[in-house]
Amino acid sequence: SLTISKGAVEFKNVSFHYPESDVPVLRDLSFSVQPGETLAILGSTGSGKTSLFQLVPRLYDVTEGEVLVDGKNVMNYPIEKLRKGIGVVPQEAVLFTGSITENIGWGKEDATSDEIISAAVDAQIHETVEKLPNQYDTRVGQRGVNLSGGQKQRLSIARALVRKPKILMLDDSTSALDLKTEGKLLKALRTYSCTTFIITQKISTAMEADHILLLDDGTVEAWGTHEELLNTSPLYVKIVQS
Numbered sequence: 141s142l143t144i145s146k147g148a149v150e151f152k153n154v155s156f157h158y159p160e161s162d163v164p165v166l167r168d169l170s171f172s173v174q175p176g177e178t179l180a181i182l183g184s185t186g187s188g189k190t191s192l193f194q195l196v197p198r199l200y201d202v203t204e205g206e207v208l209v210d211g212k213n214v215m216n217y218p219i220e221k222l223r224k225g226i227g228v229v230p231q232e233a234v235l236f237t238g239s240i241t242e243n244i245g246w247g248k249e250d251a252t253s254d255e256i257i258s259a260a261v262d263a264q265i266h267e268t269v270e271k272l273p274n275q276y277d278t279r280v281g282q283r284g285v286n287l288s289g290g291q292k293q294r295l296s297i298a299r300a301l302v303r304k305p306k307i308l309m310l311d312d313s314t315s316a317l318d319l320k321t322e323g324k325l326l327k328a329l330r331t332y333s334c335t336t337f338i339i340t341q342k343i344s345t346a347m348e349a350d351h352i353l354l355l356d357d358g359t360v361e362a363w364g365t366h367e368e369l370l371n372t373s374p375l376y377v378k379i380v381q382s
């Protein structure tokens with residue numbers, strides 16, 4: 141039956157407004173990303189980055205146009221099959237009251253302990269976990285140990301990685317990481333060969349991507365590589381210089 145096999149993503153003339161409003165949040169977006177490529181999404185607050193993300197796993201549906209995964213409209217996938225192939229790391233990391241293992245394995249209850257640890261290593265959180273009082277059995281969330289914002293982000297990334305997604309979507313999920321840790325994380329992500337969407341504020345992260353999409357007020361202000369955008373987008377140049 142219909143599952144994500146390669147992870148190609150295409151937006152075709154996509155427009156979107158939230159159900160409770162008629163203000164367009166995304167207008168006429170078209171772009172495509174090949175399997176295994178990385179797309180960095182930049183844009184000021186409120187420009188529509190998170191909204192764009194939500195259309196791929198169908199947390200919301202487009203108002204106009206089409207989102208295609210492996211050439212097929214996302215509306216034609218059984219939703220649980222679609223979501224199984226997509227790892228979404230939300231802007232605000234959500235942890236549950238439970239152990240580290242339970243938090244990483246959430247949604248993939250058959251994950252082995254080796255798979256949990258391997259995802260934690262790649263998400264650059266394993267060393268932190270090893271230092272906790274009960275390592276992977278340590279309880280987090282209410283009445284558990286307190287974790288920093290960056291530690292929560294990395295647990296949340298490990299949760300997405302343990303599912304070996306074909307498409308990985310990081311919503312500003314590395315904002316609290318120092319550049320060295322982020323560099324190691326991005327290097328580890330490459331070994332997954334998944335198509336990666338990464339919302340970021342950092343030019344250093346965007347420069348590493350195959351494509352950069354610069355959103356401005358819900359429209360594509362610029363699309364291309366770092367070098368191309370330096371030559372074609374005054375807004376991008378402004379961001380680089382800021």
Ligand code: CTP
Binds near residue numbers: 185
């Ligand atoms: N919006 C809305 N209803 C929601 C969520 C967002 O009407 N449930 C609106 C916001 O007010 C904003 C626009 O949609 O005008 C785009 O929001 P969003 O996609 O969340 O913007 P981001 O680019 O993700 O902003 P940020 O960098 O602050 O995360």
Ligand code: MG
Binds near residue numbers: 189191231
């Ligand atoms: Mg956002």
